[in-house]
Amino acid sequence: MAFDGLSEKLSAAFKRLRSKGKLSESDVKEAMREVRLALLEADVNYKVAKDFTQKVTERAVGSEVMESLTPAQMVIKIVNEELTELMGGTNARLNFPSKPPLVLMMCGLQGSGKTTHSAKLGRLLKSQGHRPLLVACDIYRPAAIQQLEVVGNKAGVPVFQMGTENPVKIAQAAVAHAKDHGNDVVILDTAGRLHIDEDLMTELKNIKNKVEPQEILLVVDAMTGQDAVNVAKSFNDLLEISGVILTKLDGDTRGGAALSVRAVTGKPIKFSGIGEKLEDLEAFHPDRMASRILGMGDMLSLIEDAQNKLDEKKAREMAEKLTQNQLDLNDLLDQFQQVRKMGPLKGILGKLPGVDQKKLDEANVDDRIMDRMCAIILSMTPAERAKPSIINPSRKRRIAAGSGMKVEDVNRLLRQFEQMQKMMKQMGGKKGKRRRGMFPPMNMGGMGGMGGRMPF
Structure with missing residues:
Protein backbone atom coordinates (compact mmCIF):
# COMPACT_ATOMS: atom_id res chain seq x y z
CA MET A 1 0.00 0.00 0.00
CA ALA A 2 1.07 3.60 -0.66
CA PHE A 3 2.93 5.48 2.09
CA ASP A 4 3.19 2.44 4.40
CA GLY A 5 6.78 3.19 5.47
CA LEU A 6 6.07 6.89 5.99
CA SER A 7 2.85 6.23 7.92
CA GLU A 8 4.63 3.84 10.26
CA LYS A 9 7.45 6.27 11.07
CA LEU A 10 5.11 9.25 11.55
CA SER A 11 2.88 7.17 13.85
CA ALA A 12 5.92 6.29 16.00
CA ALA A 13 7.00 9.95 16.22
CA PHE A 14 3.51 11.14 17.21
CA LYS A 15 3.09 8.31 19.72
CA ARG A 16 6.10 9.70 21.62
CA LEU A 17 4.56 13.17 21.49
CA ARG A 18 1.25 11.92 22.88
CA SER A 19 3.01 10.24 25.81
CA LYS A 20 4.02 13.69 27.10
CA GLY A 21 1.39 15.77 28.87
CA LYS A 22 2.96 19.14 28.14
CA LEU A 23 5.24 19.87 25.19
CA SER A 24 8.37 21.98 25.19
CA GLU A 25 9.93 23.58 22.13
CA SER A 26 12.68 20.94 22.18
CA ASP A 27 10.03 18.15 22.13
CA VAL A 28 8.48 19.62 18.99
CA LYS A 29 11.86 20.09 17.30
CA GLU A 30 12.86 16.50 18.10
CA ALA A 31 9.58 15.21 16.65
CA MET A 32 10.05 17.34 13.52
CA ARG A 33 13.58 15.98 13.10
CA GLU A 34 12.07 12.47 13.02
CA VAL A 35 9.39 13.65 10.58
CA ARG A 36 12.06 15.13 8.29
CA LEU A 37 14.06 11.87 8.36
CA ALA A 38 10.86 9.91 7.63
CA LEU A 39 10.12 12.17 4.63
CA LEU A 40 13.66 11.80 3.27
CA GLU A 41 13.49 8.01 3.65
CA ALA A 42 10.20 8.17 1.72
CA ASP A 43 12.18 9.70 -1.17
CA VAL A 44 10.73 13.19 -0.71
CA ASN A 45 12.78 15.99 -2.27
CA TYR A 46 15.28 17.36 0.33
CA LYS A 47 14.23 21.01 -0.02
CA VAL A 48 10.54 20.03 0.17
CA ALA A 49 11.13 18.01 3.38
CA LYS A 50 13.16 20.83 4.95
CA ASP A 51 10.61 23.56 4.10
CA PHE A 52 7.72 21.35 5.30
CA THR A 53 9.21 20.66 8.75
CA GLN A 54 10.22 24.32 9.10
CA LYS A 55 6.63 25.47 8.46
CA VAL A 56 5.21 22.92 10.93
CA THR A 57 7.77 23.88 13.61
CA GLU A 58 7.00 27.60 13.24
CA ARG A 59 3.28 26.95 13.72
CA ALA A 60 3.72 24.31 16.45
CA VAL A 61 5.94 26.31 18.85
CA GLY A 62 3.36 29.10 19.14
CA SER A 63 1.61 29.77 22.45
CA GLU A 64 -1.73 28.48 21.07
CA VAL A 65 -0.29 24.97 20.73
CA MET A 66 2.03 24.94 23.76
CA GLU A 67 -0.70 26.09 26.15
CA SER A 68 -3.36 23.79 24.69
CA LEU A 69 -4.82 20.97 26.81
CA THR A 70 -3.93 18.52 24.02
CA PRO A 71 -0.73 19.92 22.46
CA ALA A 72 0.21 16.63 20.72
CA GLN A 73 -3.17 16.55 18.93
CA MET A 74 -2.67 20.18 17.87
CA VAL A 75 0.73 19.33 16.37
CA ILE A 76 -0.78 16.36 14.46
CA LYS A 77 -3.56 18.66 13.21
CA ILE A 78 -0.93 21.12 11.93
CA VAL A 79 1.01 18.30 10.21
CA ASN A 80 -2.24 17.12 8.58
CA GLU A 81 -3.01 20.64 7.31
CA GLU A 82 0.54 21.18 5.99
CA LEU A 83 0.61 17.76 4.29
CA THR A 84 -2.68 18.62 2.58
CA GLU A 85 -1.27 21.97 1.46
CA LEU A 86 1.97 20.32 0.28
CA MET A 87 0.00 18.04 -2.09
CA GLY A 88 -2.15 20.86 -3.47
CA GLY A 89 -4.72 21.76 -0.81
CA THR A 90 -7.86 20.84 -2.74
CA ASN A 91 -8.84 18.40 -5.46
CA ALA A 92 -7.75 19.88 -8.83
CA ARG A 93 -10.47 19.28 -11.42
CA LEU A 94 -10.30 19.30 -15.20
CA ASN A 95 -10.97 22.71 -16.74
CA PHE A 96 -13.88 22.23 -19.13
CA PRO A 97 -14.28 25.05 -21.68
CA SER A 98 -17.60 26.85 -22.14
CA LYS A 99 -17.62 25.60 -25.74
CA PRO A 100 -16.80 21.87 -26.14
CA PRO A 101 -14.80 19.84 -26.82
CA LEU A 102 -12.21 19.77 -24.02
CA VAL A 103 -8.94 18.84 -25.73
CA LEU A 104 -6.73 16.88 -23.33
CA MET A 105 -3.17 15.95 -24.31
CA MET A 106 -1.54 13.01 -22.52
CA CYS A 107 2.25 13.05 -22.47
CA GLY A 108 5.11 11.27 -20.69
CA LEU A 109 8.02 8.90 -21.09
CA GLN A 110 7.64 5.52 -22.76
CA GLY A 111 6.35 2.86 -20.38
CA SER A 112 4.75 5.31 -17.95
CA GLY A 113 1.25 4.05 -18.84
CA LYS A 114 -0.09 6.81 -21.12
CA THR A 115 -2.17 4.55 -23.37
CA THR A 116 -3.75 2.56 -20.53
CA HIS A 117 -4.44 5.69 -18.49
CA SER A 118 -5.92 7.44 -21.52
CA ALA A 119 -8.51 4.63 -21.62
CA LYS A 120 -8.94 4.74 -17.81
CA LEU A 121 -9.57 8.48 -17.97
CA GLY A 122 -11.98 8.00 -20.89
CA ARG A 123 -13.91 5.39 -18.88
CA LEU A 124 -14.03 7.65 -15.81
CA LEU A 125 -15.31 10.62 -17.83
CA LYS A 126 -17.87 8.43 -19.60
CA SER A 127 -19.20 7.28 -16.21
CA GLN A 128 -19.66 10.97 -15.32
CA GLY A 129 -21.90 11.55 -18.34
CA HIS A 130 -19.33 12.83 -20.86
CA ARG A 131 -18.75 11.56 -24.42
CA PRO A 132 -14.97 11.12 -24.70
CA LEU A 133 -13.01 10.28 -27.85
CA LEU A 134 -9.61 8.57 -27.68
CA VAL A 135 -7.12 9.61 -30.37
CA ALA A 136 -4.13 7.49 -31.45
CA CYS A 137 -1.28 9.99 -31.94
CA ASP A 138 1.50 7.50 -31.17
CA ILE A 139 2.56 6.34 -34.64
CA TYR A 140 6.03 5.11 -33.67
CA ARG A 141 5.65 2.39 -31.04
CA PRO A 142 4.76 -1.01 -32.53
CA ALA A 143 1.10 -1.95 -31.93
CA ALA A 144 0.41 1.32 -30.04
CA ILE A 145 -2.69 2.01 -32.15
CA GLN A 146 -3.97 -1.57 -31.68
CA GLN A 147 -3.36 -1.32 -27.92
CA LEU A 148 -5.42 1.88 -27.70
CA GLU A 149 -8.22 0.25 -29.72
CA VAL A 150 -8.26 -2.78 -27.40
CA VAL A 151 -8.32 -0.79 -24.13
CA GLY A 152 -10.73 1.75 -25.67
CA ASN A 153 -13.11 -1.07 -26.60
CA LYS A 154 -12.91 -2.47 -23.04
CA ALA A 155 -13.62 0.99 -21.63
CA GLY A 156 -16.50 1.51 -24.05
CA VAL A 157 -14.89 4.64 -25.54
CA PRO A 158 -14.55 5.18 -29.34
CA VAL A 159 -11.04 5.47 -30.82
CA PHE A 160 -10.06 7.81 -33.67
CA GLN A 161 -7.02 6.80 -35.73
CA MET A 162 -5.47 7.59 -39.11
CA GLY A 163 -2.69 4.98 -39.18
CA THR A 164 0.81 6.42 -39.49
CA GLU A 165 -0.25 9.90 -40.63
CA ASN A 166 1.52 12.93 -39.09
CA PRO A 167 0.46 13.17 -35.38
CA VAL A 168 -0.30 16.91 -35.71
CA LYS A 169 -2.71 16.24 -38.60
CA ILE A 170 -4.29 13.33 -36.66
CA ALA A 171 -4.90 15.62 -33.66
CA GLN A 172 -6.46 18.34 -35.83
CA ALA A 173 -8.68 15.85 -37.66
CA ALA A 174 -9.75 14.29 -34.35
CA VAL A 175 -10.88 17.65 -32.91
CA ALA A 176 -12.91 18.33 -36.09
CA HIS A 177 -14.40 14.81 -35.87
CA ALA A 178 -15.36 15.37 -32.22
CA LYS A 179 -17.17 18.63 -33.07
CA ASP A 180 -19.10 16.90 -35.87
CA HIS A 181 -20.04 13.85 -33.78
CA GLY A 182 -20.82 15.46 -30.43
CA ASN A 183 -17.81 14.25 -28.43
CA ASP A 184 -17.22 16.75 -25.59
CA VAL A 185 -13.76 15.41 -24.57
CA VAL A 186 -10.84 14.59 -26.89
CA ILE A 187 -8.01 12.59 -25.28
CA LEU A 188 -4.81 12.66 -27.34
CA ASP A 189 -2.57 9.64 -26.64
CA THR A 190 0.81 10.98 -27.76
CA ALA A 191 4.11 9.17 -28.34
CA GLY A 192 6.62 8.65 -25.54
CA ARG A 193 10.38 8.23 -25.59
CA LEU A 194 12.86 6.36 -23.41
CA HIS A 195 14.19 9.75 -22.33
CA ILE A 196 13.32 13.39 -22.89
CA ASP A 197 14.69 14.38 -26.30
CA GLU A 198 14.35 17.30 -28.68
CA ASP A 199 12.29 15.41 -31.30
CA LEU A 200 9.69 14.36 -28.71
CA MET A 201 9.33 17.87 -27.33
CA THR A 202 9.16 19.46 -30.79
CA GLU A 203 6.34 17.12 -31.81
CA LEU A 204 4.41 17.78 -28.58
CA LYS A 205 4.90 21.55 -28.99
CA ASN A 206 3.58 21.35 -32.57
CA ILE A 207 0.45 19.47 -31.41
CA LYS A 208 0.00 21.99 -28.60
CA ASN A 209 0.31 24.96 -30.97
CA LYS A 210 -2.08 23.54 -33.57
CA VAL A 211 -4.94 22.17 -31.42
CA GLU A 212 -4.47 24.36 -28.30
CA PRO A 213 -5.37 21.76 -25.64
CA GLN A 214 -7.02 23.12 -22.48
CA GLU A 215 -5.36 20.35 -20.44
CA ILE A 216 -1.87 18.85 -20.77
CA LEU A 217 -1.59 15.93 -18.36
CA LEU A 218 1.77 14.32 -17.68
CA VAL A 219 1.67 10.60 -16.83
CA VAL A 220 4.45 9.62 -14.42
CA ASP A 221 5.26 6.38 -12.60
CA ALA A 222 5.13 6.89 -8.81
CA MET A 223 7.49 3.93 -8.34
CA THR A 224 10.39 5.93 -9.83
CA GLY A 225 10.37 8.36 -6.88
CA GLN A 226 12.50 11.46 -7.43
CA ASP A 227 12.98 10.55 -11.10
CA ALA A 228 9.24 11.08 -11.54
CA VAL A 229 9.59 14.56 -10.00
CA ASN A 230 12.55 15.41 -12.27
CA VAL A 231 10.61 14.25 -15.36
CA ALA A 232 7.63 16.37 -14.27
CA LYS A 233 9.87 19.42 -13.85
CA SER A 234 11.47 18.92 -17.31
CA PHE A 235 8.10 18.51 -19.09
CA ASN A 236 6.65 21.49 -17.22
CA ASP A 237 9.58 23.75 -18.15
CA LEU A 238 9.22 22.88 -21.85
CA LEU A 239 5.45 22.33 -22.28
CA GLU A 240 3.82 24.02 -19.28
CA ILE A 241 1.68 21.07 -18.20
CA SER A 242 -1.61 21.64 -16.37
CA GLY A 243 -1.46 18.60 -14.10
CA VAL A 244 -0.09 15.16 -13.37
CA ILE A 245 -1.51 11.62 -13.39
CA LEU A 246 0.48 9.56 -10.89
CA THR A 247 0.40 5.86 -11.79
CA LYS A 248 1.14 2.77 -9.65
CA LEU A 249 0.44 4.71 -6.46
CA ASP A 250 -0.86 1.48 -4.91
CA GLY A 251 2.58 -0.10 -5.28
CA ASP A 252 4.68 2.88 -4.11
CA THR A 253 5.22 2.17 -0.39
CA ARG A 254 7.36 5.30 0.03
CA GLY A 255 5.24 7.95 -1.69
CA GLY A 256 7.97 10.53 -2.26
CA ALA A 257 6.76 11.45 -5.74
CA ALA A 258 3.21 12.25 -4.57
CA LEU A 259 4.54 14.53 -1.83
CA SER A 260 7.11 16.32 -4.02
CA VAL A 261 5.52 16.82 -7.46
CA ARG A 262 3.30 19.78 -6.51
CA ALA A 263 6.01 21.58 -4.50
CA VAL A 264 8.69 21.20 -7.22
CA THR A 265 6.59 21.90 -10.34
CA GLY A 266 3.76 24.01 -8.92
CA LYS A 267 1.32 21.80 -10.86
CA PRO A 268 -1.28 19.61 -9.09
CA ILE A 269 -1.74 15.85 -9.17
CA LYS A 270 -5.19 15.51 -10.76
CA PHE A 271 -5.58 11.72 -10.86
CA SER A 272 -3.90 8.67 -9.38
CA GLY A 273 -3.70 5.15 -10.77
CA ILE A 274 -4.37 2.65 -7.97
CA GLY A 275 -4.41 -0.69 -9.79
CA GLU A 276 -4.24 -2.52 -13.09
CA LYS A 277 -7.95 -2.58 -13.96
CA LEU A 278 -9.56 0.10 -16.14
CA GLU A 279 -11.70 1.29 -13.22
CA ASP A 280 -8.61 1.76 -11.01
CA LEU A 281 -8.25 5.49 -11.57
CA GLU A 282 -9.49 8.06 -9.07
CA ALA A 283 -9.38 11.81 -8.59
CA PHE A 284 -6.51 12.79 -6.31
CA HIS A 285 -7.72 14.37 -3.05
CA PRO A 286 -4.81 15.88 -1.03
CA ASP A 287 -6.85 16.08 2.21
CA ARG A 288 -7.89 12.42 2.02
CA MET A 289 -4.36 11.31 1.15
CA ALA A 290 -2.98 13.27 4.13
CA SER A 291 -5.49 11.55 6.42
CA ARG A 292 -4.44 8.17 5.02
CA ILE A 293 -0.74 8.96 5.58
CA LEU A 294 -1.43 9.88 9.22
CA GLY A 295 -3.41 6.67 9.80
CA MET A 296 -6.78 8.45 10.02
CA GLY A 297 -8.33 6.40 7.22
CA ASP A 298 -10.21 7.66 4.18
CA MET A 299 -13.90 7.10 4.78
CA LEU A 300 -15.00 9.57 2.06
CA SER A 301 -13.23 7.58 -0.68
CA LEU A 302 -14.63 4.35 0.75
CA ILE A 303 -18.18 5.77 0.70
CA GLY A 429 -36.13 -10.09 19.69
CA LYS A 430 -39.12 -12.35 20.50
CA LYS A 431 -41.09 -11.59 17.34
CA GLY A 432 -38.14 -12.60 15.17
CA LYS A 433 -37.96 -9.14 13.58
CA ARG A 434 -34.85 -7.07 13.91
CA ARG A 435 -34.83 -3.36 14.50
CA ARG A 436 -34.43 -1.53 11.20
CA GLY A 437 -30.90 -0.35 10.51
CA MET A 438 -29.14 -3.01 12.62
CA PHE A 439 -27.15 -5.60 10.70
CA PRO A 440 -25.18 -8.61 11.91
CA PRO A 441 -21.41 -8.22 11.77
CA MET A 442 -20.00 -9.77 8.60
CA ASN A 443 -16.51 -11.13 9.26
CA MET A 444 -14.42 -12.57 6.45
CA GLY A 445 -12.66 -14.75 8.97
CA GLY A 446 -15.83 -16.22 10.41
CA MET A 447 -19.08 -14.67 9.26
CA GLY A 448 -20.93 -14.33 12.50
CA GLY A 449 -18.12 -14.00 15.00
CA MET A 450 -15.60 -16.81 14.58
CA GLY A 451 -12.86 -14.76 16.22
CA GLY A 452 -11.45 -13.33 13.00
CA ARG A 453 -10.09 -16.63 11.63
CA MET A 454 -9.83 -17.05 7.90
CA PRO A 455 -12.09 -19.92 6.86
CA PHE A 456 -9.91 -21.61 4.25
Missing part, protein backbone atom coordinates in the same frame (compact mmCIF):
# COMPACT_ATOMS: atom_id res chain seq x y z
CA GLU A 304 -17.70 7.03 -2.89
CA ASP A 305 -16.44 3.56 -3.92
CA ALA A 306 -19.53 1.98 -2.38
CA GLN A 307 -21.86 4.46 -4.10
CA ASN A 308 -20.20 3.97 -7.50
CA LYS A 309 -19.66 0.21 -7.43
CA LEU A 310 -22.45 -1.28 -5.32
CA ASP A 311 -25.97 -1.87 -6.58
CA GLU A 312 -28.32 0.37 -4.57
CA LYS A 313 -31.44 -1.64 -5.51
CA LYS A 314 -29.85 -4.90 -4.35
CA ALA A 315 -28.74 -3.19 -1.11
CA ARG A 316 -32.35 -2.15 -0.38
CA GLU A 317 -33.60 -5.67 -1.12
CA MET A 318 -30.93 -7.09 1.21
CA ALA A 319 -31.93 -4.67 4.00
CA GLU A 320 -35.56 -5.76 3.64
CA LYS A 321 -34.62 -9.44 3.82
CA LEU A 322 -32.47 -8.80 6.88
CA THR A 323 -35.36 -7.14 8.70
CA GLN A 324 -37.47 -10.26 8.06
CA ASN A 325 -34.73 -12.86 8.76
CA GLN A 326 -35.02 -14.23 5.21
CA LEU A 327 -31.34 -14.32 4.29
CA ASP A 328 -30.28 -17.34 2.20
CA LEU A 329 -27.08 -18.43 0.42
CA ASN A 330 -28.10 -16.58 -2.78
CA ASP A 331 -27.97 -13.33 -0.79
CA LEU A 332 -24.61 -14.26 0.72
CA LEU A 333 -23.24 -14.96 -2.78
CA ASP A 334 -24.54 -11.59 -3.95
CA GLN A 335 -22.87 -9.83 -1.01
CA PHE A 336 -19.50 -11.44 -1.78
CA GLN A 337 -19.77 -10.39 -5.43
CA GLN A 338 -20.68 -6.82 -4.43
CA VAL A 339 -17.70 -6.54 -2.07
CA ARG A 340 -15.34 -7.90 -4.73
CA LYS A 341 -16.37 -5.02 -7.01
CA MET A 342 -14.83 -2.60 -4.50
CA GLY A 343 -11.36 -4.03 -5.05
CA PRO A 344 -8.84 -5.89 -2.85
CA LEU A 345 -9.83 -6.43 0.79
CA LYS A 346 -6.59 -4.86 2.05
CA GLY A 347 -7.42 -1.71 0.09
CA ILE A 348 -10.90 -1.53 1.66
CA LEU A 349 -9.60 -2.18 5.19
CA GLY A 350 -6.76 0.33 4.68
CA LYS A 351 -9.29 3.15 4.23
CA LEU A 352 -10.93 2.50 7.61
CA PRO A 353 -9.90 4.87 10.44
CA GLY A 354 -7.80 3.36 13.21
CA VAL A 355 -6.60 0.36 11.20
CA ASP A 356 -2.94 -0.39 11.98
CA GLN A 357 -1.31 -0.47 8.53
CA LYS A 358 1.67 -2.46 9.78
CA LYS A 359 -0.56 -5.18 11.27
CA LEU A 360 -2.72 -5.12 8.15
CA ASP A 361 0.35 -5.73 5.97
CA GLU A 362 1.44 -8.59 8.22
CA ALA A 363 -2.04 -10.14 8.23
CA ASN A 364 -2.68 -12.86 5.67
CA VAL A 365 -5.69 -11.24 3.97
CA ASP A 366 -6.32 -13.50 0.99
CA ASP A 367 -8.79 -12.13 -1.60
CA ARG A 368 -9.28 -15.68 -2.88
CA ILE A 369 -11.24 -16.54 0.29
CA MET A 370 -14.38 -14.95 -1.15
CA ASP A 371 -13.76 -16.58 -4.54
CA ARG A 372 -13.61 -19.99 -2.84
CA MET A 373 -16.79 -19.30 -0.91
CA CYS A 374 -18.51 -18.21 -4.11
CA ALA A 375 -17.31 -21.40 -5.86
CA ILE A 376 -18.89 -23.54 -3.12
CA ILE A 377 -22.21 -21.66 -3.29
CA LEU A 378 -22.25 -21.76 -7.11
CA SER A 379 -21.79 -25.56 -6.97
CA MET A 380 -25.11 -25.86 -5.12
CA THR A 381 -28.50 -26.26 -6.80
CA PRO A 382 -31.01 -23.36 -6.54
CA ALA A 383 -32.98 -25.41 -3.99
CA GLU A 384 -29.86 -25.95 -1.85
CA ARG A 385 -29.01 -22.25 -1.86
CA ALA A 386 -32.56 -21.32 -0.88
CA LYS A 387 -32.75 -23.96 1.86
CA PRO A 388 -29.28 -25.06 3.11
CA SER A 389 -30.85 -27.44 5.67
CA ILE A 390 -31.53 -29.99 2.88
CA ILE A 391 -27.80 -30.42 2.19
CA ASN A 392 -26.97 -33.95 3.38
CA PRO A 393 -23.54 -35.70 3.33
CA SER A 394 -23.87 -36.95 -0.27
CA ARG A 395 -24.84 -33.46 -1.46
CA LYS A 396 -21.85 -32.02 0.44
CA ARG A 397 -19.51 -34.43 -1.36
CA ARG A 398 -20.98 -33.39 -4.72
CA ILE A 399 -20.66 -29.66 -3.86
CA ALA A 400 -17.05 -30.13 -2.69
CA ALA A 401 -16.13 -31.99 -5.89
CA GLY A 402 -17.87 -29.38 -8.06
CA SER A 403 -16.08 -26.44 -6.40
CA GLY A 404 -12.67 -28.09 -6.10
CA MET A 405 -12.80 -27.78 -2.30
CA LYS A 406 -12.98 -30.26 0.59
CA VAL A 407 -16.11 -31.44 2.42
CA GLU A 408 -14.73 -29.75 5.57
CA ASP A 409 -14.71 -26.41 3.70
CA VAL A 410 -18.37 -26.88 2.74
CA ASN A 411 -19.20 -27.76 6.37
CA ARG A 412 -17.36 -24.68 7.60
CA LEU A 413 -19.25 -22.34 5.27
CA LEU A 414 -22.62 -23.86 6.23
CA ARG A 415 -21.76 -23.70 9.93
CA GLN A 416 -20.78 -20.04 9.70
CA PHE A 417 -23.93 -19.21 7.75
CA GLU A 418 -26.01 -20.99 10.40
CA GLN A 419 -24.32 -19.01 13.17
CA MET A 420 -25.03 -15.81 11.29
CA GLN A 421 -28.73 -16.70 11.05
CA LYS A 422 -28.84 -17.44 14.79
CA MET A 423 -27.26 -14.07 15.54
CA MET A 424 -29.88 -12.33 13.40
CA LYS A 425 -32.66 -14.04 15.36
CA GLN A 426 -31.07 -13.07 18.67
CA MET A 427 -30.83 -9.45 17.58
CA GLY A 428 -34.42 -9.53 16.36
